[in-house]
Amino acid sequence: MANPSRLHIPRPTARPGDEPDFSYLDLSPAGSIDRPSVGARTRDLEFLSAGLVRVLDDDHEAKGPWNPDLDPEKLQIALRWMMLNRVFDQRMWQIQRQGRISFYMEAFGEEAVSIAQGMALRSGDMCFPSYRNQGLYLYRGMNLVDMMCQCLSNTRDMCKGRQLPIMYHFKSGNVFSISGNLATQYPHAVGWAMASAIKGEDHIAASWLGDGSTAEADFHHALTFAAVYQAPVILNVVNNQWAISTFQGTAGGERRPFAARGLGLGIPGIRVDGNDLLAVYAVTVWAADRARRGGGPTLIEHVTYRAGAHSTSDDPSKYRPKDEHLAWPLGDPIDRLKEHLIKEGHWSEKKHAKLEEELKAEVMAAWKEAQQYGTMTEGPWLDPSTMFDDVYADPPQRLESQRRRMLEIHQQNGNGDHS
Amino acid sequence: MAQMNMIEAIRSAMDVVMDKDPNVVVLGEDVGYFGGVFRCTDGLQRKYGEHRVIDAPIAEGGIIGAAIGMGLNGLRPVAEIQFADYIYPGFDQIVSELAKIRYRSCGEFFSPVTIRTPCGGGIRGGQTHSQSPEGIFTHVSGIKTVMPSNPYDAKGLLIAAIESDDPVVFFEPKRIYNGPFDGDPEKPAVPWTSHPKGEVPEGYYTVPIGEAEVVQQGSEISIVTYGTLVHVATAAAEKMGIDAEVIDVRSLSPLDVTTLADSVKKTGRCLIAHEATRFGGYGAELAATLQKSCFYHLEAPIARVAGWDTPYPHAFEWQYFPGLKRMVAGIERVLETTA
Numbered sequence: 001m002a003n004p005s006r007l008h009i010p011r012p013t014a015r016p017g018d019e020p021d022f023s024y025l026d027l028s029p030a031g032s033i034d035r036p037s038v039g040a041r042t043r044d045l046e047f048l049s050a051g052l053v054r055v056l057d058d059d060h061e062a063k064g065p066w067n068p069d070l071d072p073e074k075l076q077i078a079l080r081w082m083m084l085n086r087v088f089d090q091r092m093w094q095i096q097r098q099g100r101i102s103f104y105m106e107a108f109g110e111e112a113v114s115i116a117q118g119m120a121l122r123s124g125d126m127c128f129p130s131y132r133n134q135g136l137y138l139y140r141g142m143n144l145v146d147m148m149c150q151c152l153s154n155t156r157d158m159c160k161g162r163q164l165p166i167m168y169h170f171k172s173g174n175v176f177s178i179s180g181n182l183a184t185q186y187p188h189a190v191g192w193a194m195a196s197a198i199k200g201e202d203h204i205a206a207s208w209l210g211d212g213s214t215a216e217a218d219f220h221h222a223l224t225f226a227a228v229y230q231a232p233v234i235l236n237v238v239n240n241q242w243a244i245s246t247f248q249g250t251a252g253g254e255r256r257p258f259a260a261r262g263l264g265l266g267i268p269g270i271r272v273d274g275n276d277l278l279a280v281y282a283v284t285v286w287a288a289d290r291a292r293r294g295g296g297p298t299l300i301e302h303v304t305y306r307a308g309a310h311s312t313s314d315d316p317s318k319y320r321p322k323d324e325h326l327a328w329p330l331g332d333p334i335d336r337l338k339e340h341l342i343k344e345g346h347w348s349e350k351k352h353a354k355l356e357e358e359l360k361a362e363v364m365a366a367w368k369e370a371q372q373y374g375t376m377t378e379g380p381w382l383d384p385s386t387m388f389d390d391v392y393a394d395p396p397q398r399l400e401s402q403r404r405r406m407l408e409i410h411q412q413n414g415n416g417d418h419s
Numbered sequence: 420m421a422q423m424n425m426i427e428a429i430r431s432a433m434d435v436v437m438d439k440d441p442n443v444v445v446l447g448e449d450v451g452y453f454g455g456v457f458r459c460t461d462g463l464q465r466k467y468g469e470h471r472v473i474d475a476p477i478a479e480g481g482i483i484g485a486a487i488g489m490g491l492n493g494l495r496p497v498a499e500i501q502f503a504d505y506i507y508p509g510f511d512q513i514v515s516e517l518a519k520i521r522y523r524s525c526g527e528f529f530s531p532v533t534i535r536t537p538c539g540g541g542i543r544g545g546q547t548h549s550q551s552p553e554g555i556f557t558h559v560s561g562i563k564t565v566m567p568s569n570p571y572d573a574k575g576l577l578i579a580a581i582e583s584d585d586p587v588v589f590f591e592p593k594r595i596y597n598g599p600f601d602g603d604p605e606k607p608a609v610p611w612t613s614h615p616k617g618e619v620p621e622g623y624y625t626v627p628i629g630e631a632e633v634v635q636q637g638s639e640i641s642i643v644t645y646g647t648l649v650h651v652a653t654a655a656a657e658k659m660g661i662d663a664e665v666i667d668v669r670s671l672s673p674l675d676v677t678t679l680a681d682s683v684k685k686t687g688r689c690l691i692a693h694e695a696t697r698f699g700g701y702g703a704e705l706a707a708t709l710q711k712s713c714f715y716h717l718e719a720p721i722a723r724v725a726g727w728d729t730p731y732p733h734a735f736e737w738q739y740f741p742g743l744k745r746m747v748a749g750i751e752r753v754l755e756t757t758a
Contacts, residue, residue, distance in 0.1 A: 126491075126492070128488075158525060158527075159523065159524075159525060160525050162522060162523055162525070163523050167523070169523070169524040169525075169527055169528060171524070171527040171528060176491070176528065177520065177523050177524040177527070177528055179515065179516060179523075181511060181515040181516070184484065184511065184512060184515060184516050186484070187480070187481055187483075187484025187485050187487070187488060187512070188484060188485075188487050188488035188491060188516070189488060190484075190485055190488060191484065191485035191486060191487060191488020191489040191490075191491070191492070191496075192488040192489065192491055192492040193488070194485060194488070194489060195488065195489040195491075195492035195493065195494045196492060198444065198470045198471070198489075198494065199492075199493070199494075205488070217480055217508065218480060218481075218484060218511075218512070220478075221478045221480050221481030221484055221485075222481070222484065224476050224478060224481060225475075225476065225478070225481050225484075225485050228476055229473075389525075389526075390521050390522045390525050390526045391521070391522050391560050391561055392521070392561065392563075392585045393521065393529065393583070393584035393585050394583065394584070394585055396629070396672065396673030396674070397673070397676070398673070398674075398676075
């Protein structure tokens with residue numbers, strides 16, 4: 001019986017068993033979108049939120065006004081970072097499947113976002129990442145062993161066993177701590193950027209969240225504050241089409257692109273091919289330059305695809321076609337940069353395979369080292385009494401009493417007995 | 420010494436700290452040009468400029484979220500939430516972020532935000548301008564919760580809060596902004612000039628967070644309270660002609676257990692009083708803590724006087740507010756019981 005309600009229930013174009021269908025995506029040919037000056041008036045930039053900035057075309061050639069003309073050496077470095085991100089993720093995923101870490105999240109298919117933006121920002125710019133931005137930590141120089149030890153909650157864990165795997169923090173690299181609560185980092189980035197401007201510094205801030213999280217109030221708070229004070233901040237929406245099992249339409253992406261979310265507030269939006277490292281790099285440089293010149297915030301929507309599961313706790317075959325990612329019209333970010341470099345004569349399949357082996361060996365060596373600091377099943381163990389540290393700068397006496405009590409109980413029972 | 424009401428004392432605290440530390444900034448709804456709906460920031464924008472005293476959009480989650488980001492970048496933000504009843508849109512930012520950033524990053528990151536917010540009833544504010552949600556915040560590890568009961572403490576505690584590297588939620592009982600209030604709305608208003616704690620140094624001083632104050636010494640009963648009810652408690656004891664010890668908790672978290680327990684051990688009787696709703700409230704924590712440390716000294720069960728477990732009704736404000744009659748009845752109950 002037909003439902004008499006006129007309520008629109010958003011549904012993805014394909015569910016398990018269906019043929020993948022990305023006909024809903026608006027694509028622009030590579031090189032077809034103008035590159036306005038960074039000082040352009042916001043009202044003249046609306047086209048950027050409707051089109052799709054692409055540099056690499058289907059034949060892997062770099063085209064158009066957004067081509068950043070990066071040196072081949074720099075592109076090889078970018079390729080290496082994206083590959084390291086993927087190799088690292090693949091290894092950690094396997095490690096989780098072996099039961100040696102509790103949880104993991106991979107950036108499979110979205111590596112260009114973190115790496116290109118890491119390259120486009122300055123080291124003094126502050127990053128407020130989401131949980132799929134491990135590439136930022138890697139690019140900013142976080143040690144692989146440190147990242148693995150965090151995931152292991154072992155004696156070298158930067159989080160001292162307090163945080164789920166992947167929730168890194170990296171003060172010296174100017175990358176903030178990851179929260180499990182979605183979108184909360186967005187207003188932090190705006191406040192950080194406001195402080196930078198208040199102090200007369202030219203550092204900017206950047207933050208990332210997914211298409212799903214744009215529905216959170218913090219997204220809207222952040223956009224409002226960024227627009228009101230023209231804060232020097234880049235706000236990124238990584239539209240990977242899926243928020244666990246709900247597609248981007250459930251977050252409100254069916255009628256207008258997420259890049260257009262800021263237009264009502266006067267925030268320019270750029271919709272970019274998120275699997276095109278050159279395009280992501282170029283739009284980020286543009287937005288950073290605009291912010292540094294006092295032009296205020298830019299919202300960047302990265303059109304990409306979450307090729308993997310949401311997390312190790314997720315099984316996407318339950319809600320979307322198997323191998324849907326193979327039909328994704330914007331391809332794979334690593335393959336595309338690799339093919340571009342090969343086409344330009346600066347790379348080869350052989351070099352690529354060799355690099356991949358080197359990276360796997362590097363990750364494997366790091367894993368061997370990381371395990372020496374303890375695993376979930378084998379010591380050495382973190383001192384559980386450290387759970388009472390860092391709750392406050394100036395801790396209340398009750399925490400010390402509780403620490404003593406916990407130690408009394410657990411020393412009686414011996415280590416590892418959690419009864 | 421100057422005479423100040425609580426509004427002037429709070430303003431003076433911000434003025435003194437802003438003058439001392441260029442990283443202190445104030446943000447909130449109407450705090451800038453206008454100086455705040457309760458006038459607590461009056462004149463600060465003229466003195467320190469629009470970059471340090473910032474009129475914010477009406478988005479409490481945004482105010483607190485942006486303040487956290489400012490704090491992460493070296494500023495020392497003082498965020499005003501216009502009424503404590505409006506704090507809930509910022510609750511996630513307070514509980515999940517502000518309170519936990521230091522812990523989750525093992526001390527690498529922290530944000531020393533102070534959140535000032537007027538609380539409590541007695542001003543005909545109805546249920547959306549009268550709440551006392553302090554117990555919701557004392558329950559959260561990683562933040563400190565403070566509520567002064569007079570101008571001297573308000574200034575000293577606020578300076579200590581702003582200078583603290585820990586986040587502080589600073590509740591201002593708005594019924595006593597302009598004068599102490601004994602719980603009887605029929606009586607003419609009394610100004611702070613009539614009260615010794617209306618004398619406030621003009622310069623810098625702090626009242627340490629984590630210390631309760633014995634407001635008056637006594638031997639028959641310990642009345643453990645804070646905020647507006649400190650004045651109701653002293654008035655009730657005076658009216659009854661009893662020798663009550665009245666303790667102003669003022670720092671709800673961290674809690675000065677020693678001062679409270681010493682008093683209860685001495686008197687053997689304890690009444691806990693707060694304006695907030697009773698069930699699951701902060702008074703329950705006080706009762707449990709004091710029962711544990713003073714059990715063998717108690718001559719009667721610890722009792723509570725609190726707001727009814729309803730929203731704050733506009734037309735029945737004085738039936739809701741735990742005023743003199745309820746305080747007297749509570750004291751009688753504790754005094755009449757024998758172990």
